Structures are given as C-alpha cells and as structure tokens.
Amino acid sequence: MRNMTQVKSKTIKILPRIGRLCFWGALICVPAGFGQDTAAFFQQNCGACHSIGGGRLVGPDLQGVLQRKDRKWLLAFMENPQAALDSGGAYGKKILEESNGMVMPAVAGLDRAKAGELLDWIDAQSKPAGASPQAGTVPAPPEPSFKPADIAMGREIVLGTRTLANGGSPCISCHAFSGLPMLGGGSLGPDLTHEFKRLGGRRAVTGWLTAPATPTMQSVYKTRALQPEEILALTAYLESVSETKDAAPTNGSRIFFLLGFGGCLMALVSMNFFWNKRFVAVRRPLVAGRERGRQ
Numbered sequence: 001m002r003n004m005t006q007v008k009s010k011t012i013k014i015l016p017r018i019g020r021l022c023f024w025g026a027l028i029c030v031p032a033g034f035g036q037d038t039a040a041f042f043q044q045n046c047g048a049c050h051s052i053g054g055g056r057l058v059g060p061d062l063q064g065v066l067q068r069k070d071r072k073w074l075l076a077f078m079e080n081p082q083a084a085l086d087s088g089g090a091y092g093k094k095i096l097e098e099s100n101g102m103v104m105p106a107v108a109g110l111d112r113a114k115a116g117e118l119l120d121w122i123d124a125q126s127k128p129a130g131a132s133p134q135a136g137t138v139p140a141p142p143e144p145s146f147k148p149a150d151i152a153m154g155r156e157i158v159l160g161t162r163t164l165a166n167g168g169s170p171c172i173s174c175h176a177f178s179g180l181p182m183l184g185g186g187s188l189g190p191d192l193t194h195e196f197k198r199l200g201g202r203r204a205v206t207g208w209l210t211a212p213a214t215p216t217m218q219s220v221y222k223t224r225a226l227q228p229e230e231i232l233a234l235t236a237y238l239e240s241v242s243e244t245k246d247a248a249p250t251n252g253s254r255i256f257f258l259l260g261f262g263g264c265l266m267a268l269v270s271m272n273f274f275w276n277k278r279f280v281a282v283r284r285p286l287v288a289g290r291e292r293g294r295q
Helices: 002-045 071-079 081-086 090-098 112-126 148-159 195-199 202-210 215-221 228-242 252-274 283-294
Strands: none
Touching (some): 071 112, 148 228, 195 202, 202 228
C-alpha cells in the first residue's frame, strides 16, 4: 500500500511537468506545421500565377503586397476576386489592366481565416532573408528555350495523337486553336489561339500549366498532372500558334452549324431524287377507278 501511495504521489507531481512540456511543444510545432501547409497551399493554388520576389507572371509579384494595399481589401479580393474588382477602385483597375483583362479565379477552400494565414505567410516571405525564419524568395519559373521538335510534340499533344503520360485529356477536346483541321477544336473552354500573349509569355504559360488555376482545369489535371516535357512542348506550340500571321480564332460552332445545315439539305435533295414519283397518291387512283367502273 505504501508503495502504491508513493507511485501515485510521484505521478501527480510528474503530470504537471508533462502538461507543460506538451504545451510548449505545441507552441513550437504549430508555426512550423502552419508554414509548411501554407507554403504547399501557395505553390498549388497561387504559384502558377504569382511569385514572391521573382518578378511578374500572369498576376503581379506579391512581394510587399501588404505595403501596397490594405489588409481588409486584400482579404476581400482573395475570397471573391470578381466582386472586389466590380466594387471599383483604381487599384483593382490597375491589376486588371496589367493582367490583360484576366480575373483571378476564386480559389477553392480559401475562406477568410485561410486567406489571413496566407497573407501572413506572404508577408513573412517578403522580408529580407534572416529577418524571419520563413523568409525567402519564391521564384518564378525559369524562362524555357524551345526547339522545332518541341512545337511538333505540342501539336501532337493538342490533337491527342500523343497520349499524355498521366492519362489527361487532349487539349482539342475542350479548346480551339487556329490552324487545326476541321472544326479547330472544342468549344467547352476558351479559344487558346492568343492565350500565349494574353498570359504574358513563356515563363507565365509554363507556370500556369504547372499548376492550372481554374477550377475546371484543377479537377481534370489534379491527379493527372502534366510532365515537364509536356509543359515545355505545349508552351512551345502555344507560342507558335500565337505568332502565326492572321491567326484568327476558329469559330468551331459556326462551322459545325454550317456543316450540319449543309448535310441536312443534301439529305433532303437526295431523298427527293430517289423517291420522286415513287408514291403519288392513294385516294385519287381509287376514286378514278371507281368512276371508270360506273361508266
């Protein structure tokens, strides 16, 4: 009994120490985990269009963004970019003009709390190295260089004659391109003939294809990510299409309508030719025969 009492007494004394250790351990570990989770979130959802100290991509460089605009507006913009731009303001117009009219898509899972964490992380990254444990530039993708073989490979990927390594759908199933045969591609997504210039060049297109920012593209390629050589080839092809003289977007819907209307007209003419005078009437011959019988 005495031994059990001593054990209980020692346990009661040790428990507060264990509790304090767990408390301080949680304080130490939470920021590290927070930084890793937020960094991964940024790379997956923001890194395709933004760098931190690495220069402009599709969207602006986010280094020092809290010094350029107040936190309240930034949080509202991150939650609902279109609504923030519609509310007016010179800063929103400037962003829209510099992005060639492209509006940042709403990021799935980004609520006010997560947006605040992301802003804090971006602010920490914006500080000089050493000023914060998390400080450090998030660079933009490097400027790629192309060969003629890359353009040819990109065209094959677009047409679907070359299968993507991870089984993704070919671009032509949703998008149209100038210079493609027949209908020129699908109409579910936008025409990509001038998308290279609209996004802002090789580095921006490479970054966007690495981590597509739109909800539709994310759902399609989240588990079927493009390989680096595929991204390089597609970027090369998009550049070649955008530089083609008189590269007007292909109106696949109009072509489809004209082909359908023409095919229907030809079918009607053919039916009239083959069935002409094959069937004249039913009632008229019966009446005429009856009248001849009376006579």
